[in-house]
Amino acid sequence: MMITNKFNFMKTLYLLFSILGMMGVVKADETKAREVLVALISSSSKSEEARYVEDLTELGDPIIANVVASWRVGEISYSKSQDKVYIVSGFETYEDLLTGAVISPAGDRAIDRPSRKLRKKLSRIVDFLDLKSPDLEKRMAASRKFGSSQKPEFIEVLREFEAKQDDPEVAAAFRESIAMSLLENGTRDERIQSVKLLGDTYVFAARDNIAKILKDASSGETVDEELVSSCKSALISIDGRQDLLDIVGTLFRGLSTGSVLLLVSYGLAITFGQMGVINMAHGEFIALGGYSVYLVQNYVLKHFGESSVMYEWYFVIALPIAFGVTALAGCLLEKGLIQFLYKRPLESLLATWAVSMIMQQALRLYFGAANVSVSSPEWLSGSYDFGGVMMSYNRIALIVFAIFVVIVTSLLLSKTNWGLHVRATMQNRQMASSLGVPSSRVNMLTFAFGSGLAGLAGAFIAQIGNVGPSMGQTYIVDSFMVVVVGGVGNLMGTAISSLGIGLVDQGLQPLLGPVMGKISVLFGIILFLQFRPGGIFPARSRSLDD
Amino acid sequence: MNRNSLFDSKAELGLVWSLLAFVLVLPILNMVAPEGSFLHVSSFQLSVWGKYLCYAVLAVSLNFLWGYTGLLCLGQCLFFALGGYAFGMYLMLMIGDLGGYKSSLPDFMIFLGYSELPMYWKPFYSPYFALFAAMWVPGLVAFLFGLLAFRSRIKGVYFSILTQALTYAAALLFFRNDFTFGGNNGFTDFKFIFGQEFYDPSVARGLFWGSGALLLGVYVLLAWLLKSKFGLVQRAIRDSENRVRFSGYSTTHYKVFIFVLSAMIAGLAGALYVPQAGIINPSEMWPTKGLDIVVWVAVGGRGSKFGPIIGAILINLLKSYTTREYPESWLLILGFVFLFVVLFMPNGVVGLWDQLKERFSKKRSASDPGDEILKSN
Numbered sequence: 001m002m003i004t005n006k007f008n009f010m011k012t013l014y015l016l017f018s019i020l021g022m023m024g025v026v027k028a029d030e031t032k033a034r035e036v037l038v039a040l041i042s043s044s045s046k047s048e049e050a051r052y053v054e055d056l057t058e059l060g061d062p063i064i065a066n067v068v069a070s071w072r073v074g075e076i077s078y079s080k081s082q083d084k085v086y087i088v089s090g091f092e093t094y095e096d097l098l099t100g101a102v103i104s105p106a107g108d109r110a111i112d113r114p115s116r117k118l119r120k121k122l123s124r125i126v127d128f129l130d131l132k133s134p135d136l137e138k139r140m141a142a143s144r145k146f147g148s149s150q151k152p153e154f155i156e157v158l159r160e161f162e163a164k165q166d167d168p169e170v171a172a173a174f175r176e177s178i179a180m181s182l183l184e185n186g187t188r189d190e191r192i193q194s195v196k197l198l199g200d201t202y203v204f205a206a207r208d209n210i211a212k213i214l215k216d217a218s219s220g221e222t223v224d225e226e227l228v229s230s231c232k233s234a235l236i237s238i239d240g241r242q243d244l245l246d247i248v249g250t251l252f253r254g255l256s257t258g259s260v261l262l263l264v265s266y267g268l269a270i271t272f273g274q275m276g277v278i279n280m281a282h283g284e285f286i287a288l289g290g291y292s293v294y295l296v297q298n299y300v301l302k303h304f305g306e307s308s309v310m311y312e313w314y315f316v317i318a319l320p321i322a323f324g325v326t327a328l329a330g331c332l333l334e335k336g337l338i339q340f341l342y343k344r345p346l347e348s349l350l351a352t353w354a355v356s357m358i359m360q361q362a363l364r365l366y367f368g369a370a371n372v373s374v375s376s377p378e379w380l381s382g383s384y385d386f387g388g389v390m391m392s393y394n395r396i397a398l399i400v401f402a403i404f405v406v407i408v409t410s411l412l413l414s415k416t417n418w419g420l421h422v423r424a425t426m427q428n429r430q431m432a433s434s435l436g437v438p439s440s441r442v443n444m445l446t447f448a449f450g451s452g453l454a455g456l457a458g459a460f461i462a463q464i465g466n467v468g469p470s471m472g473q474t475y476i477v478d479s480f481m482v483v484v485v486g487g488v489g490n491l492m493g494t495a496i497s498s499l500g501i502g503l504v505d506q507g508l509q510p511l512l513g514p515v516m517g518k519i520s521v522l523f524g525i526i527l528f529l530q531f532r533p534g535g536i537f538p539a540r541s542r543s544l545d546d
Numbered sequence: 547m548n549r550n551s552l553f554d555s556k557a558e559l560g561l562v563w564s565l566l567a568f569v570l571v572l573p574i575l576n577m578v579a580p581e582g583s584f585l586h587v588s589s590f591q592l593s594v595w596g597k598y599l600c601y602a603v604l605a606v607s608l609n610f611l612w613g614y615t616g617l618l619c620l621g622q623c624l625f626f627a628l629g630g631y632a633f634g635m636y637l638m639l640m641i642g643d644l645g646g647y648k649s650s651l652p653d654f655m656i657f658l659g660y661s662e663l664p665m666y667w668k669p670f671y672s673p674y675f676a677l678f679a680a681m682w683v684p685g686l687v688a689f690l691f692g693l694l695a696f697r698s699r700i701k702g703v704y705f706s707i708l709t710q711a712l713t714y715a716a717a718l719l720f721f722r723n724d725f726t727f728g729g730n731n732g733f734t735d736f737k738f739i740f741g742q743e744f745y746d747p748s749v750a751r752g753l754f755w756g757s758g759a760l761l762l763g764v765y766v767l768l769a770w771l772l773k774s775k776f777g778l779v780q781r782a783i784r785d786s787e788n789r790v791r792f793s794g795y796s797t798t799h800y801k802v803f804i805f806v807l808s809a810m811i812a813g814l815a816g817a818l819y820v821p822q823a824g825i826i827n828p829s830e831m832w833p834t835k836g837l838d839i840v841v842w843v844a845v846g847g848r849g850s851k852f853g854p855i856i857g858a859i860l861i862n863l864l865k866s867y868t869t870r871e872y873p874e875s876w877l878l879i880l881g882f883v884f885l886f887v888v889l890f891m892p893n894g895v896v897g898l899w900d901q902l903k904e905r906f907s908k909k910r911s912a913s914d915p916g917d918e919i920l921k922s923n
Contacts (some may be wrong), residue, residue: 477710
């Protein structure tokens, strides 16, 4: 079943062609190709086969690719008594290869498969077909295949095709392939030219070949200075490019890890940093945000269907809902519990830990212990090829959103009336309320806002990972660390420390592996705090006990 | 009660005597009472109670730190697990060539491709060295961490968060296979202990007595420390560290000493826990375990000497009952119980009596204004 699935596309194509065949608009080339294919499949002599293969090479009709694919996976049957070749597809539908008509098969049919040698030859024909393919990607891939095979007989073919290419990118790909082949087969000058070309265009695939040429050229009795120097500079150019790509890739991954950290810890930076409340249920708020997205997705799927515009944009609808749901939960938690514990941080830690246990188990009972997955909308899946570094769209969206959250939060705090009240209350609760700031409402709204940010973080994490009842536990230690490292009470510090930790984490991972990298980061943070107990931006205070 | 007595009240003395009686009698019942009789205690039950006693020691060690010094350590489970791993190493080596690969090396090392025991494993052939290490390895970790943290005056919530990060990092480290401590699976399938068959009833009895003796010993030691001048300074640090420092005491030294002592006690508890549980793996040092211990202490009554023992046993009895009868609602029940205790019973189960008494007498006598000032600090 697996194999047939893989070739579904081929089959569809084939069906299309066979329908065209029945309608009588079969092109002359295709009719001929069908005849040769039937002859090839039914023949039993090696010399005949070789002749047919040659014929097919010259014909080069798209049907050949389809039939060859079917043949390889055992979808071709041959009946000796009627001398007919069938293509079996789907629900035992038999089609006569010669005419393309659906017929009832003969009794003595047997599945026919090409021999290994023949298969190799046939795949070459298919590659040749790809060289002419209207799909540019396919064309370039085929040219690279011929180039890296380094067989001298293909050079002429490639040159011939290169001249016909209109698209500059495709033409360049053909030139690179020719150069690849010339590395092995060309004259001395051609080889130097090729080395230079491959070095200038940073072809990683050629690195080993050039290194080999360099080794041969410098170890012989007469050292070919020009060849050696061009090889050396080509290698430097390719390696430099590789290093650059590695750095860019690490930077991107670091930024995206940092953005995840920033999103999960920004809410905490407000509730813990600004308000001084240790909310151990912060992680469960993240999970709540993730489940909100999951529920919205299911709702939209049920009422609008998978192909609707609504489904395409459900994530945009889910974001404010995730924010709202968690903000409401935060509101309830503040009113019901935390407002009694402002003076006792350790007790708020313990009480919210209890809440976190309850929420975690409630989520598990309601949604089940297994993780649920949330599908990415079309516009968030896939990735952007940044000169060889793949950047997935949902990670890019994550980074953009993290920046958005930082900007919006800082605007809210510095430009609005509410922000003024928040800052006043956080600096001195009693003084603020005696000056008329409604401090209990400000507390509630601030806590709700911080919790809502956790919900947004959960919504985004749902796009890059799974949603589960204990997903919050994964992030809670990290987010407390980020806030403490940044300096409690300093939002900018949180932003900087999350990016810094993300970059260090991703920078260490290639050297130490993911788990050891994380462990080193944790120990590094613990050590860092010994020397700067107040974090990057320590809170200034004249109070002795702060 | 006599001023010089170790115990504060008759009630406390009564509790200690009944604990002693319990520790002595349970294994005797296991030995004497015939199977099927009403009084019979199976070896399994004995091990379960032995584990609870170890938990009680662990809770006492955290209470010494949190209840009397004000240092809420969320990584106490790390010291417990380190002690457990140290003694577990001895137990692993005692399996000898009875393991799955019939080699003198522990199975997971064969799996990792080791042909020889790593250097640091060799001394663990001796059970006494293992017990010694179970004390000193956690002690050393606590010393290094405590020295650094207390010197830079990390305290309060920050100390809690850092200890949580420490145990989290350590758990990640122990989860790794190439750390040579069994990775995910940890140590299990023990065969011999002190030359005895591991599942012999006499082993269960010995371990139970050992755990009881440890609990009583630790209790008496801490009671003595708390009675001494040291204990007074300790509580003074809890109530107002700056005043103590300004009075000329090096609070850092006191705190480091207390932290190390409590880690060593936790390590010993872990060492006795592992043979009774039959397994040790990195999940024992996962941050949630550290919070579990805090729950025991808080429910029993922090800052009271007997409270943590009651809390540890009570919560674990409740856990074993609920996870059997209503497995899905255990965390919900624990959460609500804990929430209730934090909000309405600041002195835990032990303090409940005083709390109620105070509540009903409040109307008659106004409380001493000095109390309020002390509490607000």
